[in-house]
Amino acid sequence: MHRDPSHWYDLGEPSARPLVELDVVLMRKDPPVDADFTNAVHLLGFAEREGVLVVNPTAALLQCNEKLFAQQFPQCCAPTLVASRDDVLRAFHAEHGDVIFKPLDGMGGTGIFHIGPEGRNIGAVIEQLTLRGQRQIMAQRYLPEIKDGDTRILLVDGEPVPFGLARIPSAGETRGNLAAGGRV
Structure with missing residues (x-):
């Protein structure tokens, strides 16, 4: 580690070693939160219990889903619904008229759909994102801002x-x- 803001680290050669030999592990994995993510967090939990500083703490990684965590603060969010049922998602669209549908485990804008008041292609979007009702998605009122x-x-x-x-x-x-x- 260097104290030069324009050159503060050098990457070394990759090496395999037990996690408990490390001082700090920075955990930042892009979605999806899938079996690989969960397994990595559990393995980091072993190191954390041995005294390794894991940033972010494993309990927080497991409890704070990126898209769902914000729903604890509804006053800061557009009206939002999480559902997998076609009729429920269509009712949300009917109520709000202009909505965004997106996967709960997406990243980088992948799988985000804007469905305008006319509802063009809403059926195909809901089928695709929910895997025909098998996976929950997020619906939010569209904010033109x-x-x-x-x-x-x-x-x-x-x-x-x-x-x-x-x-x-x-x-x-x-x-x-x-x-x-x-x-x-």
């Missing part, structure tokens, strides 16, 4: 970092995800 971007607020040790990451959709896009062409 997304054209101006969204802001990710980062917390370190429970304290907000004094700046946010604004993600702005490219022209003609609803998604502000950087992997989907959004800009910072």
